[in-house]
């Protein structure tokens with residue numbers, strides 16, 4: 001903790017200076033170009049320039065020189081010389097761009113996730129950023145929602161582990177010079193936006209909220225996250241940004257969160273169109289009373305808090321508490337001693353995309369790829385002539401929609417990566433129409449290239465702007481004429497691997513059967529081409545596993561693995577019965593399920609060996625299982641443990657991930673994997689929303705993914 005006497009400082013501040021701490025605008029407002037950029041927004045927000053020189057934080061500056069200049073100008077004008085906090089969206093890397101978070105999820109590797117956040121924090125800190133608006137830990141079940149790219153998937157347990165890893169990576173213990181503060185978002189339940197439509201309503205039971213959606217935010221809070229961002233949606237009829245049950249009762253009282261709550265962009269103002277505030281004054285009142293400390297990008301606090309305090313009995317303590325929290329973070333970051341902190345343009349340049357950062361970006365990328373299908377054609381031999389066909393053959397829009405600071409020209413594209421691996425002369429590319437257009441004019445050229453090549457790679461996908469914020473889609477198939485292109489190429493009969501670039505699970509029902517191999521690459525970031533070449537040519541054995549189900553078709557959504565059984569489940573042996581919970585035209589199952597992912601080897605599982613089949617409340621039992629690599633290549637297997645509570649006082653999911661171990665196995669090597677199961681892992685929210693476990697039978701499932709498992713039973717007494 002740094003040495004500033006904050007209470008003393010607070011006591012010297014005027015009410016307007018305190019309110020100023022609660023205000024955040026984008027960097028353009030601090031520019032020295034007073035015309036153009038800045039005048040318009042100031043007028044629109046009905047604020048004067050004084051507000052800018054009292055504001056507490058700024059959004060979106062992303063280079064050291066800019067930060068230093070803004071801070072300097074600000075400090076000259078700010079009466080008490082209280083430095084600005086610099087916040088930015090550093091979502092999956094800064095200039096070294098890692099794969100999108102949904103892809104990082106597929107690594108099931110917390111150490112690597114943490115490392116990626118550490119690198120992002122270092123590059124960001126050197127560029128003058130103090131706070132990142134990450135991690136986004138919203139649980140997701142609807143791939144129509146474009147923001148699924150920003151999260152780690154559909155499982156509460158895994159999301160919680162990743163939340164912890166990211167927070168630890170960014171923040172460390174908040175004492176290292178390259179630590180930056182993290183902001184977990186979007187609190188709460190944003191991932192459940194109805195129909196996958198961005199900014200839409202969320203309505204769910206308290207039990208569902210607590211059991212599935214809240215654990216990842218809670219994990220971030222337990223890991224010491226410094227900030228929480230509210231979400232745009234409603235929860236139980238009340239927008240999150242005015243929801244005191246969420247922010248005061250759950251976040252602060254139940255969880256003991258002591259940091260800053262920031263609204264999402266304009267979310268205080270949006271209390272008006274939501275229909276819970278008649279004007280800006282009421283919006284400001286609701287937000288501050290509910291617990292929002294910083295209002296992002298609108299001016300309701302600045303224009304109304306003074307009057308609310310002076311005339312309408314809003315307590316001064318609310319303002320003091322909020323302002324103090326912001327000062328505390330500035331103090332913790334050492335900004336009072338050195339307002340520029342580690343901002344250093346030269347050192348930043350040295351860190352950006354340095355060898356070490358690129359190596360980690362490459363490792364995260366190749367560990368995030370999920371091999372969905374392989375009819376024995378992959379890996380390709382490095383001797384073969386290759387045709388890369390499709391709009392991603394040499395496309396540099398591969399960083400993902402939320403890479404704000406990354407530069408496309410600094411990414412290694414697919415073609416470059418393959419050329420690096422097998423040499424220039426063995427590779428040709430044909431882009432074969434665009435991503436989202438009807439142009440088939442170079443289909444003939446693509447077909448000819450495929451005919452001449454030994455092996456073909458189809459590089460297909462969505463443009464990165466088709467996912468991310470405001471990137472909801474109702475049809476989640478490959479856009480444009482890409483499916484037609486793929487079918488033309490499949491007909492030729494060459495060994496063909498489809499490599500998919502996308503920010504969400506795509507529907508591939510109309511073509512997956514004809515594809516000899518499918519590799520899900522997501523948006524892999526700075527090292528895209530090199531990482532793909534590592535996997536496609538066998539230097540790396542793919543090990544990524546899905547953390548979000550890939551639906552059979554959009555009509556199944558939401559489809560997720562930890563669902564309820566229903567009273568009329570469709571099981572083996574129920575064929576022919578119409579009156580079941582099922583579709584009459586498609587399977588219930590997704591096309592590719594949670595935990596799924598192939599490799600170039602195979603693993604065999606022994607039976608589960610339980611040390612006891614009866615467990616007392618204060619005891620643990622152990623489950624052991626032998627796993628053997630029965631193929632020809634060394635690989636990393638992710639051994640997954642699922643549990644089902646067979647009967648309970650409320651309905652329980654058909655399986656829930658409770659643990660996993662990643663093991664490295666040489667060909668023919670066998671390892672024993674042990675899981676300890678304690679009563680804590682059996683807890684759930686009962687009908688009164690108490691978190692507890694209940695006596696009775698439980699099923700344990702251990703295996704390769706959520707479907708391919710070995711089973712055993714035990715009883716809690």
Ligand code: NOJ
Nearest residue numbers: 059089133185264265469
């Ligand atoms: C809106 C987005 O919802 C949020 O995730 C982001 O951090 C803010 N804008 C700031 O850019």
